[in-house]
Amino acid sequence: MEQTTAVPMNGQHQPKTRQGTQRTGKYKRYLWGYLFLLPAVITFTLFLWLPIFKGVLNSFYIVDFVKGNSFAGFDNYKTIFADRDVMTAVKNTLYYMGLALAIGFWVPILIAIAISEMRRFQGFARVAAYLPYVVPFVVLYGVWRWLYDPVGPINAVLKAVGIGGISFMVDRNWSMISIVIMETWQSFGSAMLIYLAAVLSVPRDWYEAAEIDGAGIWSRIRHITLPAIKGQILLLLMLQLIATSQGFQTQFAMLDGGPNNATLTYALLIVKYAFVRLDYGVASALGVLMFLALSILAIFQYRINNRGGIGQ
Amino acid sequence: MKSFDRGILSSYDLKKGKVKAAYAIMNLLIIAMMCCMVYPILISLFNGLKLNTEVNSFPPTFLPKEWHFENYAKAWNYIDLPFYFKNTMLLFAGNMVVTILVLGLASYALSKMNMPFKSGIQYYFLMTLFIPATTYMIPNFINLKDLGLMGSFAAVWLPAGANAFFLLLLKTFMDGIHMEIFESARIDGASELRCFFQIAFPLSIPIFATLSIFVFATAWNDWFWPSFILSQENKPLSAAIRDFVLNARRLDLNIRFAILSIVMVPPVIIFLFFQKFILRGLYLGGVKG
Numbered sequence: 133m134e135q136t137t138a139v140p141m142n143g144q145h146q147p148k149t150r151q152g153t154q155r156t157g158k159y160k161r162y163l164w165g166y167l168f169l170l171p172a173v174i175t176f177t178l179f180l181w182l183p184i185f186k187g188v189l190n191s192f193y194i195v196d197f198v199k200g201n202s203f204a205g206f207d208n209y210k211t212i213f214a215d216r217d218v219m220t221a222v223k224n225t226l227y228y229m230g231l232a233l234a235i236g237f238w239v240p241i242l243i244a245i246a247i248s249e250m251r252r253f254q255g256f257a258r259v260a261a262y263l264p265y266v267v268p269f270v271v272l273y274g275v276w277r278w279l280y281d282p283v284g285p286i287n288a289v290l291k292a293v294g295i296g297g298i299s300f301m302v303d304r305n306w307s308m309i310s311i312v313i314m315e316t317w318q319s320f321g322s323a324m325l326i327y328l329a330a331v332l333s334v335p336r337d338w339y340e341a342a343e344i345d346g347a348g349i350w351s352r353i354r355h356i357t358l359p360a361i362k363g364q365i366l367l368l369l370m371l372q373l374i375a376t377s378q379g380f381q382t383q384f385a386m387l388d389g390g391p392n393n394a395t396l397t398y399a400l401l402i403v404k405y406a407f408v409r410l411d412y413g414v415a416s417a418l419g420v421l422m423f424l425a426l427s428i429l430a431i432f433q434y435r436i437n438n439r440g441g442i443g444q
Numbered sequence: 445m446k447s448f449d450r451g452i453l454s455s456y457d458l459k460k461g462k463v464k465a466a467y468a469i470m471n472l473l474i475i476a477m478m479c480c481m482v483y484p485i486l487i488s489l490f491n492g493l494k495l496n497t498e499v500n501s502f503p504p505t506f507l508p509k510e511w512h513f514e515n516y517a518k519a520w521n522y523i524d525l526p527f528y529f530k531n532t533m534l535l536f537a538g539n540m541v542v543t544i545l546v547l548g549l550a551s552y553a554l555s556k557m558n559m560p561f562k563s564g565i566q567y568y569f570l571m572t573l574f575i576p577a578t579t580y581m582i583p584n585f586i587n588l589k590d591l592g593l594m595g596s597f598a599a600v601w602l603p604a605g606a607n608a609f610f611l612l613l614l615k616t617f618m619d620g621i622h623m624e625i626f627e628s629a630r631i632d633g634a635s636e637l638r639c640f641f642q643i644a645f646p647l648s649i650p651i652f653a654t655l656s657i658f659v660f661a662t663a664w665n666d667w668f669w670p671s672f673i674l675s676q677e678n679k680p681l682s683a684a685i686r687d688f689v690l691n692a693r694r695l696d697l698n699i700r701f702a703i704l705s706i707v708m709v710p711p712v713i714i715f716l717f718f719q720k721f722i723l724r725g726l727y728l729g730g731v732k733g
Contacts, residue, residue, distance in 0.1 A: 164636040165559040172550035172569065175542075175605035178591065179584070180572045187583030195586065243477060246470050249451045259719055260478040266715040267485065268665050270685040271708045274700060275488045285487070288503035317480070325723060336450055343454055349463070352452050378578035381668050385686065399578045406582045407672070415582040423579040434574065 191417035208417040218418075220393050221401040228308055228383075228397055229376045235309070236316035237372060241365065243320070244327035245357060258328065262321035273385045276314045277301070301387060304394035311382050311395060323368050330361040367436050377426060398422060485712070492516060492702030499697040512698070519702035522695075523688050525681070532680040535670070536663035538601035540656055544645070546605030548652070551614035552644045556626050557636070572608045588673055595675035610655055617651040618644060657722055664711055681707060 191208055193201040212218050247257045264272075278284050280300035287297045300310040334357060342352050358365075380399035383389060389396035389404065396404075402422070406415035457463045487506065491499050492515055494508040553559075554566055577584075593599040625647075626639050634642070645652075663680065671683035679687070689695065689703050715722060 161557065161636070162559040165553045165557040165562075168549040168553035168557070168636070168640070169565055171546040172605060172611070173565065175546055175602060176569055176572065176608075179587070179603040179606040180575075180608075183580045183584040183587040184572075184575055186587055187580045190583060190586065197589070243474070245452070246474055249453055249467070250471065250474065257474055257478060258723070259716070260481045262723070263485065263712065263715070264481055266661070266711045267708055268682055268685075268711060270665075270667050270682045270690060271488070271704045274685075274690050274704045275484050278491075278697065278701075279484060283500070283502040283504075285504045291503070317484075321481075339450060339452055339454070343456075349453060349457065357452060374576065378576055380578070384668070385690070399581075402578070402582060406585070412582055412586060419579040419582060423575065426576050426579065427574070431574075 187416045187419050190413055191420045193413050195412035195416070204413060208413045209421075211411075211414050212417055212421065217393065217396065217401060218398075221396050221398045224308070224394070224396055225377060225379075225398040228312070228379060228395075229373060231308060231312045232315070232372060232376045233369075235312050236320060237369065239316060240320045240324035240368075241327055241361070244324045244331050245353065247324075247328060248331040258325065261324050264318045265321045267318065269381065269385070272314070272318055273382070277386065280310055280314075302391055304391045307387055307391060307394050311386060314386075315382060323372075326364055326368065327361055330364045331357060334360045363436075370432055370436055374426065378422075485708070488701050488708065489705045491698060492519065492705045494698050496696040496698045499701065515698050515702045516706070519699050519706060522699060522703060523684060525703075525706065528679060528681040528684040531678055532663050532682070534597060535600055535680055536660050538597060539604040539659050539663060542601050542604045543607070543610060543655060543659060544652060547607065547611050547614055548645060548648070549640060551611055551618055552640050554611075555615050555618035556621075556623065556639075556644065569608050569611055572606070573612070585672065594673060595678065597674070597678055599673045600670065604659075610658075613655065614648065614651055617648055621647050653721075660714075661711070 190201070192204060192206070194204045194207075195201050243261065247254060247261070250257060267275075279286055281287070282297050282299050286300070291297065298306060300306050338356050339352055342356060347355070378399050380397050380403060383395040383397055383400050384403065387395045389400050398418070399422070402415050402418045405411050405418060453463065453467065458467060487504075490506065490508055493511050493513065494505070494515075495510065495512060498505060498509060550569070554562065588594050588599050588603075593602065621644065625643055629639050629643055665682060666680070667682040667686045670680050671686060674680070674683070685703065685707055689700060692700075
């Protein structure tokens with residue numbers, strides 16, 4: 133009893149000053165914290181939020197670097213809805229997204245499961261699968277243009293099998309497919325490694341137990357392996373959809389949207405409006421519309437991320 | 445690696461004839477896959493050594509009939525590769541410095557310091573993750589023009605500090621460092637700057653190393669954005685290759701392949717050399733795809 137009362141009595145003078153220095157120390161530390169955050173706040177404001185805001189604003193203006201901007205109301209949006217290329221671009225983008233799912237999405241899952249079963253040289257297979265991912269894009273374009281050439285190696289193999297020559301780049305039925313095959317070749321390795329880590333982390337006893345209970349190989353894959361990597365499959369599905377919906381660089385570099393607009397994606401149309409037609413207002417408006425469409429996808433991705441599909 | 449006791453298949457399964465055959469086919473398919481992966485890379489190296497007539501022959505040959513090493517000398521002199529290489533390296537170095545200073549300090553503050561409105565500021569950064577970059581690509585271009593940065597390295601360096609994905613990775617990593625270290629350092633009178641540069645930064649070297657892989661890959665690969673916002677004398681290697689090699693009308697295929705090989709070899713060698721480290725780092729940032 134005595135002691136507890138004695139403490140406040142004893143130092144009636146001292147705690148006050150100590151509290152005072154503590155408070156200034158706290159403010160000083162707040163100040164340092166804000167100072168540390170300041171450069172990031174400035175860069176995020178100047179290089180992300182400002183352009184985002186300007187994009188919405190510019191979509192209602194005619195952007196002219198020389199004479200200055202002039203207000204245009206909804207004219208830019210009217211131009212978009214009157215332009216038939218926009219519909220083509222939307223269709224092409226959906227086609228591209230669909231093809232990338234049909235051709236590219238299942239490949240890494242399949243190969244990850246196959247590689248996980250290898251008893252030897254797993255490391256080699258892993259490195260070989262990932263190797264194309266480090267090839268620079270510009271090299272990729274140059275090499276594959278030759279591989280797809282009417283007198284290139286792929287057509288040589290096809291001819292040996294007895295299939296007539298396919299002009300992969302020029303034929304408008306093949307051009308988008310060729311691009312998706314090339315991109316799958318390059319990038320499936322990184323997705324494959326994520327699946328592989330997940331497949332290898334499935335406890336071995338589960339398979340043991342299933343086998344004792346008489347489960348065949350397919351049912352082991354279907355009921356154990358695939359459910360175990362479901363989180364990764366969903367996450368990479370969302371990421372792939374978000375990436376392919378914005379794809380344009382390959383289409384731009386390989387074919388410039390041709391032949392006859394067959395590879396003109398929506399994002400490529402934005403680029404063309406800006407840098408070919410020099411109509412930055414319409415390009416900004418196209419961006420705003422794209423954002424509205426994609427934000428639905430982004431909300432889904434956020435949900436999946438929050439369920440903890442990432443770092444497992 | 446630990447010894448392989450069983451996977452989906454057990455050693456009992458593998459004694460069955462049918463399963464054994466299927467397993468053998470699967471292994472053959474993986475070998476075929478590996479060949480498909482490596483073939484385009486090797487053929488571009490070899491095409492760079494052939495005569496132009498041999499590259500254009502049908503069906504194509506794999507190994508050169510005659511080895512023309514002088515092609516690579518010609519390729520080296522076709523455009524000023526060391527000059528563009530220097531630009532790429534300058535971009536990489538500048539981006540790395542900005543990443544460390546701007547994002548490193550910010551993530552340290554978010555992770556290890558307390559202040560009012562901290563979570564609000566964090567949302568201000570992370571909200572940008574939900575806005576796809578393509579949608580504001582053109583406004584971004586106009587914005588850089590308005591800020592007067594167009595053409596200079598600063599147009600790439602400064603925006604490198606506005607990367608919410610890297611910020612998230614850094615902050616998550618720093619959350620794993622024990623608070624006690626900083627508390628005892630503060631009691632010993634260390635300033636916050638000192639806490640960052642002498643404790644937080646050295647302890648976060650692994651995550652900065654991972655980020656440096658991403659930053660390097662971007663600097664080496666990215667051709668589209670730099671070719672629009674950088675002036676001719678500041679262009680990096682990949683943008684120059686695109687302008688002067690891919691779009692060149694009169695350039696022999698063998699020389700073209702030699703140039704492409706020269707650009708491809710450094711990242712491939714770096715990858716093979718640091719392979720274990722890079723693949724481990726990839727899981728950390730695996731989401732980036």
